[in-house]
Every structure is written in structure tokens, then in C-alpha cells.
Amino acid sequence: MSHEIQRIRNIGISAHIDSGKTTLTERILFYADKIHAIHDVKGKDGVGATMDHMELERERGITITSASTYVEWEGHHLNVIDTPGHVDFTIEVERALRVLDGAILVLCSVAGVQSQSITVDRQMRRYKVPRVAFINKCDRTGANPERVTAALRDKLNHNAVLMQLPIGLEADHEGVVDLVEMKALYFRGDNGETIEEGPIPAELQEQADAARTTLIDAASMFSDDLMEAALEETVTPELLHSAVREGVLSLDLTPVFVGSAYKNKGVQPLLDAVNAYLPSPLDLPIEAIDLDENEASVKLASDPEGQTVAYAFKLEEGRYGQLTFVRVYQGRLSKGDTVFRASTGKKIKIGRLVRIHADSMEDITSAEAGDIVGLFGIDCHSGETFYADGPRLAMTSMHVPDPVISLSVTPVDSTAQNNMSKALQRFTKEDPTFRVRLDPESSETVISGMGELHLEVYVERMKREYRAEVETGAPQVAYREAISQRAEFDYTHKKQTGGSGQYAKVAGYLEPLEEGNYEFVDKIRGGRIPGEYVPACDKGFQEAMEKGRLIGFPVVGLRAVLEDGNSHAVDSSDMAFKVASRSAFRQAYSRAKPRILEPVMKVEVEGPAEFQGAIYRTLMQRRGNVLGSTEDGGFARVEAEVPLAAMFGYSTDLRSETQGKAEFTMEFAKYAPAPSEVTTELKEKYSGQVAQEDD
Amino acid sequence: MSEVMINLRRSPRKLLERDGHPGPGPGRLALILARAGVGKTAFLVDVGMDALLSGQEVLHIALDSTVDKVRTWYDDILTEMLRLEKKLDDLAPLQVAIERRRHIHTYIGQSFSTDRLREVAAMLRDVMHFEPKVILLDEVNADELDEEKISSIKAVAAEMGAELWMACQTYREGPQAAPGHLPPPADQFEEQVDLAFRLVSEDSKVRLHVLKDHEQMLDEDLHIVLDPQTQLVTFGVGG
Numbered sequence: 011m012s013h014e015i016q017r018i019r020n021i022g023i024s025a026h027i028d029s030g031k032t033t034l035t036e037r038i039l040f041y042a043d044k045i046h047a048i049h050d051v052k053g054k055d056g057v058g059a060t061m062d063h064m065e066l067e068r069e070r071g072i073t074i075t076s077a078s079t080y081v082e083w084e085g086h087h088l089n090v091i092d093t094p095g096h097v098d099f100t101i102e103v104e105r106a107l108r109v110l111d112g113a114i115l116v117l118c119s120v121a122g123v124q125s126q127s128i129t130v131d132r133q134m135r136r137y138k139v140p141r142v143a144f145i146n147k148c149d150r151t152g153a154n155p156e157r158v159t160a161a162l163r164d165k166l167n168h169n170a171v172l173m174q175l176p177i178g179l180e181a182d183h184e185g186v187v188d189l190v191e192m193k194a195l196y197f198r199g200d201n202g203e204t205i206e207e208g209p210i211p212a213e214l215q216e217q218a219d220a221a222r223t224t225l226i227d228a229a230s231m232f233s234d235d236l237m238e239a240a241l242e243e244t245v246t247p248e249l250l251h252s253a254v255r256e257g258v259l260s261l262d263l264t265p266v267f268v269g270s271a272y273k274n275k276g277v278q279p280l281l282d283a284v285n286a287y288l289p290s291p292l293d294l295p296i297e298a299i300d301l302d303e304n305e306a307s308v309k310l311a312s313d314p315e316g317q318t319v320a321y322a323f324k325l326e327e328g329r330y331g332q333l334t335f336v337r338v339y340q341g342r343l344s345k346g347d348t349v350f351r352a353s354t355g356k357k358i359k360i361g362r363l364v365r366i367h368a369d370s371m372e373d374i375t376s377a378e379a380g381d382i383v384g385l386f387g388i389d390c391h392s393g394e395t396f397y398a399d400g401p402r403l404a405m406t407s408m409h410v411p412d413p414v415i416s417l418s419v420t421p422v423d424s425t426a427q428n429n430m431s432k433a434l435q436r437f438t439k440e441d442p443t444f445r446v447r448l449d450p451e452s453s454e455t456v457i458s459g460m461g462e463l464h465l466e467v468y469v470e471r472m473k474r475e476y477r478a479e480v481e482t483g484a485p486q487v488a489y490r491e492a493i494s495q496r497a498e499f500d501y502t503h504k505k506q507t508g509g510s511g512q513y514a515k516v517a518g519y520l521e522p523l524e525e526g527n528y529e530f531v532d533k534i535r536g537g538r539i540p541g542e543y544v545p546a547c548d549k550g551f552q553e554a555m556e557k558g559r560l561i562g563f564p565v566v567g568l569r570a571v572l573e574d575g576n577s578h579a580v581d582s583s584d585m586a587f588k589v590a591s592r593s594a595f596r597q598a599y600s601r602a603k604p605r606i607l608e609p610v611m612k613v614e615v616e617g618p619a620e621f622q623g624a625i626y627r628t629l630m631q632r633r634g635n636v637l638g639s640t641e642d643g644g645f646a647r648v649e650a651e652v653p654l655a656a657m658f659g660y661s662t663d664l665r666s667e668t669q670g671k672a673e674f675t676m677e678f679a680k681y682a683p684a685p686s687e688v689t690t691e692l693k694e695k696y697s698g699q700v701a702q703e704d705d
Numbered sequence: 706m707s708e709v710m711i712n713l714r715r716s717p718r719k720l721l722e723r724d725g726h727p728g729p730g731p732g733r734l735a736l737i738l739a740r741a742g743v744g745k746t747a748f749l750v751d752v753g754m755d756a757l758l759s760g761q762e763v764l765h766i767a768l769d770s771t772v773d774k775v776r777t778w779y780d781d782i783l784t785e786m787l788r789l790e791k792k793l794d795d796l797a798p799l800q801v802a803i804e805r806r807r808h809i810h811t812y813i814g815q816s817f818s819t820d821r822l823r824e825v826a827a828m829l830r831d832v833m834h835f836e837p838k839v840i841l842l843d844e845v846n847a848d849e850l851d852e853e854k855i856s857s858i859k860a861v862a863a864e865m866g867a868e869l870w871m872a873c874q875t876y877r878e879g880p881q882a883a884p885g886h887l888p889p890p891a892d893q894f895e896e897q898v899d900l901a902f903r904l905v906s907e908d909s910k911v912r913l914h915v916l917k918d919h920e921q922m923l924d925e926d927l928h929i930v931l932d933p934q935t936q937l938v939t940f941g942v943g944g
Contacts, residue, residue, distance in 0.1 A: 167813060405776060524794070622825070626832040638772035638809030641821065649772050682801070 015312050016290045017086045018380045019338065022106060022128045022139070025116035030146045034116055034271040035079075036089060040201065041278055042081035042088070073397040078324070078335050078382050080365045086285045089382040104395065105323040107133055107339040108406070109382065112258075112288030113141045114280065119153040119179075119268070123161040124673075128616055128645075131166050138294075140258045142265050142283050143168070149183040149270040150177045158555070159266050165644060165645055168264040169257070171228040174220050174279065176268045177212060186276050187214055188224045188270055190247050195279060202274025225250070228263060232256035237600055247252055251286050258287045291380030296339050297404040298395070314378040316340040318398035322385075325392045325440045332439075334385040335366070339405065341398055343383070344376040352395035352404035359386035392440050411459035413445050414654050414678050417465050419472075419653060420454060429478035430455070435701055444468060451703075458488065460678060464659070487503035487655045488609060489692065490681055491558030492567045493602035496521040501597050502576075503590035505614040513581035516591035517574040520598045528555060529569040539575040539587070546584040547572055550591025553645060558600050560606055561690075563695040566681075570595070606689050609654040612679040615664065617672025618644040624667040631663075632656035651679055655688070728752075728839070728870075729899045730861025734855065735870045736917075739904035740890055744911055745872035747935055748904060749841045752870050754786070756839040764829070764867070766822070766835035767811045769844040775809045776809040780918045785935050800818045808835055817845075819857040826865050842871040847890045875903075885922050902927075908932060 034203040041508075078091045091106050112136055117127060134141060143162060145155040153174055162170035174186040175457040177194060185196035189211050194211060198204040210218050224246055228354045230237040233253035239245045259262025267283055269276015291312040298319055299305040310319055318341030326333045336343070341347070361438040364384045375381040375602045421427040434446045435455070445458045459465045462485060472478040498519045515541070523529050530548040539547070548570075555565040570591075577587075613634065614624045619641055625648045629636055634652040657676065664672055684692070706708040729735040739745050754764045767775050787793045803865065810825055815888050829835040862869040875888045882888035888903075895901075901917035903924075913929040916922065931937065 623828045623832050624827065630833060636808065637776065637802060637804060638811065639825075640772060640811045640813060641817075641825075642813035 015292050015380045018290055019086055019125065019284055019288050019694065020091065020109060020111045020291065020382055020617050020664050021284055021288060022110040022113040024113050025117060025127060030118065030271050031116045034144065034146060034277065037271045037274060037277045037283060038090060039079065039081060039146065041203065041281065042083050051566045061608045077682045078366055084285055088284065097402055107137045107139060107325050108357060109321065110139050111291055111294055113139050115141045115143045117143060117145050117158050118151050119145045119148045119155050120186045122158045128166060138261060140261055140289055142258065142267065142278050142287055143170060145266060145268045146271055147267055148179055149181065149273045153179045155268045162264065162266065169228065169262055170264045170266050171225050172355050173216055173225065173265045174268050175221055177211060177214065183270055183273065183275060186279065187218050188279065189225050190219060190250050192218065192222065197275045200520065205278060229257060229663045232260070232263065255287045255328055259289055259293055298405055301402040301404050310340040312379040315338060317400040318343060319403050322390055322392055322394040322397045327358055334390060335382065336385055336387045336396065337382045338377050338379050341378050342376055344387035349396040349398050351390055351398060352402060355402065358388055391442055393442060413443060413460060414488050415461060415465065416456050416458040416486045416488060418454040418456050419480040422479045422481060426479045429474055429476040430480060433472045433476035433478050461676065463671065473573045485658065489561060489563040490607040491560050491563055491565045491604050493520060493522055493599065493604050494605050497598040497602035499594035499598035501590055501591060501594035503586055511581040512583065512586040513578035514586035515576035516572060516587065516590045516594045518570065518572040520602050521569050523569040527566045528552065531571040533573045534572055534575065539590065540577055542583060543577065543582065543587040546587040547591040547669065550588035551595055554592045554595035558594065560602065560604050561692045562657055604691060606684040607681040608681060608684040610651050611654050611657060612675045613650050613677040614647060615651045615674040616647045617668050619644050621668040621672055622646040623700045624650065625672055628664055628667050632660065723849055729868045731866045731868055733820050733858055733868055733899040734859055734897060735900040736890060736891060736898045737902055737904065738782045738875050738916065739868065740875055740877050743904045743906050745904065746778060746843055747782065749788060749843050749870055749872055750782050751937060753807065753839060753841050754779065754782055757806050761838040762806045762835055763839045763841065765807060765809045765841045767843045768817055770811055772811055775811065779803065782935050785937065819861060822858065823861050826861060837865060837867050840867045840869045840870065845871060847873045850894055852894045852897050855894040860895060
């Protein structure tokens with residue numbers, strides 16, 4: 011059985027936008043006989059590449075969400091996961107990286123290592139994903155694979171070594187020299203499907219000998235046998251392959267391949283390299299967490315006979331209902347099996363199992379450890395773990411960060427209204443960091459997420475996929491309010507308006523809570539408030555916290571302690587205690603010195619070292635706190651924490667300060683008290699709004 | 706400076722001040738010598754923490770670590786200091802205060818040079834108004850240093866009005882210290898060293914020895930015992 015698992019490769023194709031990764035994916039599908047015609051990104055035939063299956067992606071020529079597809083190549087099963095290049099889609103990228111065992115890092119032979127490549131590569135490094143590099147677009151004017159390989163070493167710190175040399179560049183790009191077998195490969199036929207072998211062209215022989223020596227030197231660091239064979243000049247292709255594989259698996263060596271996916275050159279040898287060098291699920295350690303044991307780490311094995319553990323990393327709504335992409339980490343998933351959802355413990359039955367090829371699929375009866383498949387008829391959220399009877403195992407923590415930015419969306423007509431509801435329902439299932447709520451005051455629908463681009467893409471998808479034309483409001487930062495000191499309350503709610511009255515008295519204090527958002531403590535002794543009314547007090551405090559008194563944003567980090575009170579045999583009720591608690595909150599709140607908290611983002615800016623000063627300046631101007639910087643050759647990376655409210659329009663500012671040579675990424679870091687000038691401004695704005703509403 | 710912050714100063718630097726061995730002074734170099742794994746980085750972070758808690762700005766330079774890794778050192782040591790003082794509630798505001806006075810600058814590969822250091826210092830001063838009084842230099846390959854290189858680094862520190870603390874790994878095997886000299890490889894540039902200390906690992910504790918005090922070469926146990934994990938003082942002078 012492990013023999014089969016050994017032949018599985020779960021790989022991602024990752025790169026800077028426009029490096030040609032979608033074209034490369036398309037060629038992979040073609041050569042593996044999964045599609046019968048090649049369509050290009052923004053192709054003249056208007057069909058678009060197969061992996062970019064969402065209309066929006068086709069139009070923009072970029073890949074937004076990850077789709078997984080299955081191909082077979084030379085007796086190996088490849089699950090190709092197309093990963094998004096945009097860094098704003100953190101959850102999407104992280105989920106895709108989570109299920110990868112290896113990756114192809116695609117680089118443009120003209121543009122070289124761009125800062126987006128650096129970001130993606132850093133994410134791969136963080137997830138310890140072994141990679142092979144493919145220097146694409148060797149047919150373009152200015153192509154220089156050697157320079158790109160040097161940049162891989164200098165800028166990305168890869169121990170990069172060429173496995174091939176290009177035969178001709180730019181318009182003369184014909185094929186590649188294989189430095190392991192020492193032969194030339196030419197790609198003939200209409201689509202490069204026929205590979206013709208030949209001797210190395212004489213003019214490249216000397217260069218190829220030198221490059222092979224460099225390759226053997228680099229690979230021999232991972233194999234004593236190869237080192238010995240090199241000394242005795244008895245190096246075999248097998249020895250060299252095995253040493254390169256060792257180097258790749260230890261993340262200490264990156265073999266570099268060259269070609270042009272668009273011109274159908276070099277793709278098949280790259281697929282051979284995926285089989286030869288990238289890991290199978292058996293080669294990597296897998297860890298889950300036990301939710302019943304305080305999230306203790308549990309080692310899993312890619313063993314079909316073990317307890318089943320599978321991870322849902324992507325949902326898609328299609329013609330046949332919800333399609334859930336899962337990776338089986340341990341055990342097997344078969345049609346008719348019963349498994350449990352880690353988040354709820356709820357039982358579900360496996361209905362239809364499919365292998366997915368972008369827009370088409372084949373039915374299967376079972377999937378084993380290591381494989382990636384699709385499930386139909388399963389109601390779950392993305393990021394869910396399924397486990398068979400046994401310990402409650404999950405692949406990731408169930409913690410989902412709160413969104414930090416909101417936008418109101420208003421449908422233009424009733425058709426758009428209906429379609430928008432459908433779209434939002436689906437998006438919230440797919441992406442737990444995307445939320446929707448109805449603002450009770452403005453009656454507007456408000457969407458929230460992790461960044462500007464994150465929300466922009468969903469608005470676009472509403473328009474394209476659901477024909478929901480919407481107008482959007484200005485982005486709103488998700489501020490919070492929090493108290494900074496303890497304050498007592500003692501409030502009596504008394505009302506007599508004929509008939510039965512209302513009476514409730516509550517006393518106690520509010521204090522800051524370090525961990526968590528809210529805690530209610532009942533310290534009532536001797537039945538001063540009858541037990542039946544205590545939950546109403548709790549509810550009253552929670553309701554009051556929904557809208558703080560400084561700027562109308564929710565209050566967080568608060569403990570309400572109820573110590574004393576009083577009730578009336580006839581006039582007390584749940585409602586009276588709820589009202590009393592809400593008023594008690596208001597009474598104590600201002601004395602508890604409330605302050606405004608603002609979301610602070612961790613921002614990383616990368617650019618040529620000569621722009622380091624300019625980068626510092628852009629961050630300082632935006633209330634940034636620079637934490638540190640790293641110099642790497644001629645490149646610099648600056649890390650800072652910057653309030654989200656100050657980050658609007660940053661990309662334009664950064665571009666103009668650095669001649670477009672620096673790029674940045676950001677993710678939520680923490681909530682922190684807003685400085686006094688910001689607090690004053692927000693308070694003034696809020697009181698203006700309140701006054702307007704009162705008029 | 707708040708009372709909390711002053712009381713937290715458990716760094717060996719504080720005891721050194723009391724014992725008549727102050728920091729080296731602007732433009733001067735204090736060297737921390739130890740074998741691999743004894744705790745040079747933790748010691749440097751303690752020195753930095755002491756300066757930060759005294760309200761000084763600190764530039765921490767590392768040649769083989771990420772910014773995050775160095776940050777984690779500071780966070781861990783601050784947490785430990787506060788735990789010992791039972792003041793963990795002060796962690797978040799103190800972290801913010803410290804981060805505003807500290808800049809971590811790391812170099813990957815062979816990117817570090819005196820010229821780059823001078824340029825970065827000027828940039829930090831002009832753009833961020835950041836003027837460190839203490840510079841910490843960690844993970845330098847001392848085998849590649851000589852008097853001229855050290856002298857030029859000290860000159861940059863002098864221009865900034867900052868004192869310089871540098872970690873130097875000594876050999877576990879191979880040449881050891883000749884009498885009256887610093888252990889290799891620091892002997893190559895010992896003329897440029899103003900203060901030198903050695904961390905000596907003994908019975909799961911670390912003791913601090915002084916090897917050079919300006920003109921004087923010595924090997925004296927300062928009777929300061931440090932925690933092997935954090936290098937914070939566990940027993941003071943005479944302990």
C-alpha cells in the first residue's frame with residue numbers, strides 16, 4: 011500500500027503574478043492527457059486556461075482562488091494545487107500551503123526574483139515546503155536564466171543549482187541540455203509533445219561540462235557515495251538523482267529547470283523532476299492536534315489503516331451543490347463511511363467522492379492517506395477536519411481571527427438583492443475571515459474581512475458570478491472600546507406607570523479583562539437578587555457592550571462583577587434586571603476610563619536597499635512603529651507595526667516613493683490603544699453623527 | 706522612568722556598574738567571550754534590556770538571525786524578568802515602550818560591512834530620529850576580524866556617541882589563550898578591546914569572569930552567577 015502512497019505528489023505551483031504559472035499548469039494538464047486542447051490565459055479563443063475556472067480570473071488573467079486537479083505522469087499521481095499569488099488572501103494561501111508536500115517555484119527569466127516571489131517563497135519556507143524552480147519565459151527578449159539562478163541564491167538564499175542549460179534564448183530558444191544525462195532535448199510537434207534527444211550542441215559542450223561539475227559539487231554535499239564517485243569519475247544518473255532528492259527534501263538544495271511553457275518547451279522534464287525530487291506524503295512528518303487534550307500535538311502517519319483524518323481546505327459551489335476539497339492525512343475515506351466534524355463533533359456520512367480536474371470530475375469509491383479528493387453532499391466550512399471514531403483530532407486550531415475592516419454593500423435593484431444574498435451565503439462558508447451582518451441602524455448590509463483587497467475581490471465576485479450589482483461605502487476600520495480601570499456601579503431601575511411596575515437594583519463593578527472579550531461573575535450572596543434574574547443581568551451587560559459610549563464600537567476585554575442588588579416580589583422581571591444592568595453599565599463605563607483600540611497590522615516592506623530610507627519614511631508618516639530591518643545583498647526588508655486606519659492608499663504612496671520597486675504585505679497583528687489625537691478625532695466624528703441622527 | 710522599570714534591571718550590566726566596571730563608554734568596545742551555546746546572545750539581550758529600561762535607545766545587530774527571532778529573545782527575557790518580580794500585568798505596555806526605543810537590524814549572507822552600518826545609522830538618525838546609545842553586535846564571525854576592522858566599527862559607534870557590545874565565540878578545541886592575552890580568535894584584535902568578559906559554564910550555572918579592564922589583562926571571577934537560560938543574575942556580587 012505504501013508503494014502507492016510513495017507515488018503521490020501533492021504539489022503547488024507558486025510564483026509572482028505574470029510569471030506564467032497558469033500557462034505552465036495548463037501545459038501540465040495537456041501533457042498528462044487531461045485536456046485535449048491548450049487554452050492560454052487571456053487567449054484569443056476566449057476560453058481561458060482550464061485552472062482559472064472562475065470567470066473573474068479568466069478576465070483578469072490571474073488566479074484568485076486555489077483549485078486542485080489530478081493528473082498522472084509516468085506512473086505517479088500528481089495533485090496540482092493552484093495557489094493564489096495575492097498575499098491579501100491569507101487564509102486561502104495558508105490553507106493551500108498546508109496541504110502541499112512540495113512546490114514548483116516559477117520565475118520569469120526576464121523579471122527574475124520579484125518581491126512577490128520573495129513573499130511566496132518565505133511562506134513556503136515557513137511551511138517547510140521543498141521546492142524545485144522553473145525559470146520560465148526563456149523565449150522572451152532579455153531572458154537570462156543564469157542571472158535568475160544567481161538571484162535565487164542571493165535574494166532568496168536558495169542553494170540553487172542548474173539542472174539544465176537552455177539551448178538558445180529569446181527567439182532562438184529551442185530546447186534544453188539535461189546536465190544529469192548529458193544530452194540535448196528538443197520539443198517537437200505542434201504542442202511540443204514529441205521529445206527528441208540528441209547530442210549536446212558543440213558550442214554548449216564546454217559550458218555544459220562546467221555546469222555539470224557545479225551540479226555534482228552541490229549535490230555531493232548530500233551523499234557520500236556521490237562524493238566518492240565524483241572523485242573516481244564514476245558518477246551515474248541514479249547517484250546524482252538520489253543526492254539531489256536528499257538535498258531537496260532537507261530544504262537545502264533547489265534544482266533549477268529552464269524552458270518556456272508558452273512555447274511548449276521544458277515542461278515534461280520538469281514533471282519528471284517533480285516525480286524524482288519532490289516528496290511523497292510518506293517523506294514528511296504530519297501533526298494534528300487533539301481537541302479534547304488541550305490541543306496537544308499528535309503525530310499522524312500516512313497509513314491507510316490508521317484512524318481517518320482528513321482536512322477540508324477549499325469549498326466550491328457548483329451545479330451539483332457544495333464541493334469540498336479534502337486532503338486525507340491518515341486512514342481512508344470511502345463512500346458510505348461515517349466520520350465526525352472536528353468543530354462540532356457532528357456525524358456526517360460520506361456520499362459522493364470525486365477526483366477533480368478543474369471543471370470536470372470522475373467518481374471514485376475510496377481515497378487513501380496522502381490523496382486529495384472532492385466530496386459532495388457534505389455541509390461544512392472550509393478549514394474543517396473530519397475524523398473517524400476515536401480521539402477528536404483536528405489539523406489546525408479552530409481559532410479564526412476577527413475581521414479588521416468593513417464595507418457597506420447596497421444592491422442596486424431587487425434582482426441584485428436576491429443574488430447578493432446567495433453570494434454572501436456562499437462566501438461566508440468558504441472563508442471564515444469573511445463576515446456579513448446587517449447594520450440595524452442604517453439597514454445596510456456590511457461585509458467585513460482582513461484587508462481592502464480581500465473585500466474588493468468578494469465585491470467583484472458578487473458582480474461576476476452572481477450578477478449582483480452593488481454599490482459600496484467607504485471602508486471602515488473595526489475599532490473597539492475597552493475600559494482601563496475598575497469602576498463601581500449601583501443602579502436602581504424603578505418605574506411605575508399604572509398596572510404592574512418595574513423594579514430592579516444591581517450593584518457591583520466593571521474591570522478590565524486581560525484574556526478574552528467578556529466575563530460575567532455572579533457574587534450575589536443570600537438571594538439578594540433571585541437566581542432566576544441573574545442571567546438577565548448578564549444579558550443586559552452584554553447588550554450594553556455591543557455599542558460603546560465613546561464612538562459606538564463594541565466594547566471588549568471586560569469583566570462585570572455582580573455583588574449586590576434588590577428585587578420586588580411583584581414588580582421585578584427579567585426585563586427590569588436587563589434594563590438595570592444596561593443602565594448600570596452606562597453609569598460605570600465613563601468612570602472606568604474607556605479608551606479606543608485600533609487594529610494594528612504587521613507590515614513588511616521589501617525593496618532595493620537604496621530605498622530603505624524612503625521605506626522608513628513612508629512607515630513613519632503612517633504612525634508606524636518600525637520593529638526592525640534585514641539587509642540581504644542589495645535588498646532590504648523592513649518590518650513594522652502600523653495602524654490599519656493609516657494604511658489606506660499605502661501601495662500608491664510606496665510606489666511613488668520607491669519608483670515602484672518596493673512591495674509590501676500586511677496581516678493583522680493586534681489591537682492597541684489609539685493615540686489621543688486619533689481618539690479625539692473619532693469621538694468628534696461620532697458625536698457629530700449622533701447629533702445628526704437626533705435632528 | 707517608572708519605578709517598575711528601574712526595579713526590573715536584573716541585567717549583569719547593572720551589577721557591573723556597581724562593582725566599578727561600568728559599560729565601556731561611547732566609542733568603546735566590551736567583548737563577551739564564550740564557547741558556543743553558553744549564552745552570549747542572551748547576555749547581549751540582557752545588556753540591551755538594561756539600557757532600554759534605563760530609557761536609552763538600543764541598536765541590536767544580528768548577522769544570522771531574523772528580526773522575529775531577536776524580538777522573541779527580548780520578549781522572553783522581559784517576561785522572565787516580570788515573572789520574577791510578579792509584575793506580568795505590565796508586560797504589554799512595557800513591550801511597547803521597549804519596542805519604541807529598540808531597533809533590530811539583521812544582515813543575511815555577506816551583507817554586513819562598516820560602510821553599510823554607517824549608512825544605516827545615518828538613515829535611522831535622519832528619518833526616524835533614532836540615536837542609540839548602545840549598539841549590540843551579535844553573530845559576527847570573529848575569525849574574519851582584525852584590529853583595523855574593529856577600529857572602523859568602533860569609529861562608527863563613536864560618531865553615534867554609542868557604546869559597543871560584541872559577542873565572540875571562542876574555540877572548544879584548538880588554540881587556547883596565551884598568558885596575558887585574550888583567548889583566540891579575540892587575540893587578533895585585543896588591542897581594540899576596552900572591556901572583555903567571559904561566560905564560564907560550571908555545574909549548570911554560568912559565572913562571569915572579567916578578562917580585560919581597559920589597559921589591564923586579568924582573569925578574575927566577578928562572583929556573579931547567571932541563569933544559564935536567560936543570563937539574568939541569580940546571585941549578585943559575593944554570591
